[in-house]
Amino acid sequence: MSTRIRTWIQTRTRVPISPHSSTSPTQPSFPRETGQSYIARWAFAYFSFVMILKICGPKVRLVTRTIPRVRSCFLKLQPFGHVPAFKDHLTTVFGSRANCRYICDQYAERGNQILLGKKEDGAVGRAAIEQWIEAEGQSFNPPSLAIIFQLAFVPMMGRATDMAMVEQNEVKLAKVLDVYEQRLGESQYFAGDEFSLADLVHLPNAHFLVNRTNKAGLITERKNLARWWDDVSARPAWKKVVELQNQPKTS
Amino acid sequence: MSTRIRTWIQTRTRVPISPHSSTSPTQPSFPRETGQSYIARWAFAYFSFVMILKICGPKVRLVTRTIPRVRSCFLKLQPFGHVPAFKDHLTTVFGSRANCRYICDQYAERGNQILLGKKEDGAVGRAAIEQWIEAEGQSFNPPSLAIIFQLAFVPMMGRATDMAMVEQNEVKLAKVLDVYEQRLGESQYFAGDEFSLADLVHLPNAHFLVNRTNKAGLITERKNLARWWDDVSARPAWKKVVELQNQPKTS
Numbered sequence: 001m002s003t004r005i006r007t008w009i010q011t012r013t014r015v016p017i018s019p020h021s022s023t024s025p026t027q028p029s030f031p032r033e034t035g036q037s038y039i040a041r042w043a044f045a046y047f048s049f050v051m052i053l054k055i056c057g058p059k060v061r062l063v064t065r066t067i068p069r070v071r072s073c074f075l076k077l078q079p080f081g082h083v084p085a086f087k088d089h090l091t092t093v094f095g096s097r098a099n100c101r102y103i104c105d106q107y108a109e110r111g112n113q114i115l116l117g118k119k120e121d122g123a124v125g126r127a128a129i130e131q132w133i134e135a136e137g138q139s140f141n142p143p144s145l146a147i148i149f150q151l152a153f154v155p156m157m158g159r160a161t162d163m164a165m166v167e168q169n170e171v172k173l174a175k176v177l178d179v180y181e182q183r184l185g186e187s188q189y190f191a192g193d194e195f196s197l198a199d200l201v202h203l204p205n206a207h208f209l210v211n212r213t214n215k216a217g218l219i220t221e222r223k224n225l226a227r228w229w230d231d232v233s234a235r236p237a238w239k240k241v242v243e244l245q246n247q248p249k250t251s
Numbered sequence: 252m253s254t255r256i257r258t259w260i261q262t263r264t265r266v267p268i269s270p271h272s273s274t275s276p277t278q279p280s281f282p283r284e285t286g287q288s289y290i291a292r293w294a295f296a297y298f299s300f301v302m303i304l305k306i307c308g309p310k311v312r313l314v315t316r317t318i319p320r321v322r323s324c325f326l327k328l329q330p331f332g333h334v335p336a337f338k339d340h341l342t343t344v345f346g347s348r349a350n351c352r353y354i355c356d357q358y359a360e361r362g363n364q365i366l367l368g369k370k371e372d373g374a375v376g377r378a379a380i381e382q383w384i385e386a387e388g389q390s391f392n393p394p395s396l397a398i399i400f401q402l403a404f405v406p407m408m409g410r411a412t413d414m415a416m417v418e419q420n421e422v423k424l425a426k427v428l429d430v431y432e433q434r435l436g437e438s439q440y441f442a443g444d445e446f447s448l449a450d451l452v453h454l455p456n457a458h459f460l461v462n463r464t465n466k467a468g469l470i471t472e473r474k475n476l477a478r479w480w481d482d483v484s485a486r487p488a489w490k491k492v493v494e495l496q497n498q499p500k501t502s
Contacts, residue, residue, distance in 0.1 A: 079430045080390060093378045095385035102381065105374035123356035127344045130353065134346035137388055139331060179330045 097137055100197055112237075115197040132183075132190040132198035135176075143173035144205040152212040170215065177218055177225060184224035188231075199232050207233065207242070348388055351448055363488075366448045383434075383441040383449035390427045394420035395456040403463040421466065428469055428476060435475035439482075450483050458484065458493070 085092055086099040093102045104116040117125030146169040150161045183190060190198040206229060210216040220226045232238065336343055337350040344353045355367040368376030397420040401412045434441060441449040457480060461467040471477045483489065 079434060080386065080427075091375045091378060093382050095382045095389070098378060098382040098385045102374055102378035105377060123353055124342045126356060127342060127349060127353035131344050131346045131349040134349045134388070135331065137385070138346070176331075183330060 097133060097201060100201065104197055112195070114194055115200065117191075117196070118194075129191040129196045129198045133201055135179075135190075136198070136201045139176045140173070140180075140202060141205060143169035143176065144209055147173065147215055148205060148208045148213060151214065152208060170218070173218060177222060181222040181224050184228045189228070195232065195235070199228075203232060203238060348384060348452060351452060355448055363446070365445055366451065368442075368447070369445075380442040380447045380449045384452055386427075386430075386441075387449070387452045391424070391431075391453060392456060394424035394427065395460055398424065398466055399456060399459040399464060402465065403459060421469070424469060428473060432473040432475050435479045440479070446483065446486070450479075454483060454489060 079094065085094040086102065087093075088106075090106065091102075093099050101116065108116075115129075117129055121128075147166055150163075150166050150169075154161050180190075187193055189195050190202075206219060210219055210229065210233075219229050330345065336345040337353065338344075339357075341357065342353075344350050352367065359367075366380075368380055372379075398417055401414075401417050401420075405412050431441075438444055440446050441453075457470060461470055461480065461484075470480050
């Protein structure tokens with residue numbers, strides 16, 4: 001199990017994003033995805049990693065004992081130790097949103113090239129996207145993560161779901177989603193009429209909320225949000241991410 | 252009092268950052284500050300705005316009654332209604348960190364030109380900064396804000412401080428500051444040996460923590476953090492921000 005986690009970390013921290021990168025047992029040969037798919041994959045990996053630590057930490061004794069060793073190695077890449085780091089041949093970056101921004105900036109010529117805005121729109125175009133990325137990090141993520149953790153993962157740990165926490169966070173999340181509903185009534189995507197990183201960073205939690213909890217209605221019963229969700233979750237890159245995530249893990 | 256808040260919002264949403272902007276009673280004539288000072292000022296303004304809403308909402312009946320009218324106007328700029336929006340002659344951006352990024356990108360030639368990295372360092376240089384901005388937003392801000400609110404502002408509202416919440420968040424914050432302490436032992440500033448936006452976004456909460464609570468030791472008793480704090484809080488731009496913040500408010 002410790003090997004499994006170590007492999008998991010290694011495969012998530014050595015993504016051969018350059019087409020010239022060599023592959024090795026710790027550098028899985030990913031299909032030739034678009035840049036967008038890479039980023040979606042990364043966002044998903046981040047979320048799953050948090051879950052693996054949260055699930056394995058208290059439940060699996062063997063893992064609990066070996067985690068400090070894994071962590072001491074991992075801490076060199078990610079000083080907080082609780083979200084994955086990204087490493088390519090140029091640098092190491094921690095923080096899932098910082099990872100995504102870096103990949104968009106550094107590999108702007110690959111795949112979807114306007115995830116952080118069109119070149120001709122400059123700082124104004126990027127700001128239109130950045131403000132909704134911040135909305136995700138500050139407003140959407142905390143309550144949605146709390147609900148997902150309580151409803152989808154706490155039961156797997158053999159513990160009782162804290163329903164008061166679910167209800168409390170549902171109220172908070174509903175307020176955020178009301179703002180989203182209004183925004184998505186004005187434009188097709190968060191930052192305008194083009195899919196961007198602002199939409200992408202919402203995908204992991206939205207996916208878990210819709211598919212792993214009984215709170216899908218928070219999204220699917222809001223007309224504009226439902227239309228947005230049907231659109232973004234049907235994108236080939238995201239479907240590929242979900243497919244890869246659902247593949248049996250090697251131990 | 253409602254006029255005071257309205258004026259406050261107007262002055263914070265119409266910052267005449269362009270040197271060609273005209274000034275009016277609602278567009279205060281700021282001194283010719285550096286871009287860095289503008290951003291520091293904005294970060295500070297954001298924090299104060301949150302506090303004004305939190306303090307006035309429950310305490311001042313007149314304000315409570317008039318806030319919906321103020322909010323309906325403000326919501327056009329900032330859909331969440333709880334942090335200020337930034338508006339210049341080109342666009343409107345909400346979210347304090349998105350505001351700061353936009354100002355750094357759009358006005359890169361004014362004042363401190365490397366707040367988001369040197370041009371020659373490209374995406375790698377920016378990522379080194381972005382990861383610590385994310386650390387501030389995700390790890391430093393939640394516990395430090397909770398402590399500041401409980402110790403500095405709840406007493407002003409005539410309510411009892413929730414000491415359990417203070418203690419709980421102090422534990423969380425201490426873990427974050429341990430990481431910061433280690434990082435600041437490796438380099439002068441968060442992202443390396445140059446002051447950047449990563450340092451700047453930490454200033455408002457660090458300022459309140461040191462100057463408005465009895466928890467200054469969290470920063471000043473950590474050797475590297477104390478050295479960093481002495482350095483950044485002595486910068487002329489930040490001193491100017493604090494001076495402006497301390498000026499008597501017009502009602």
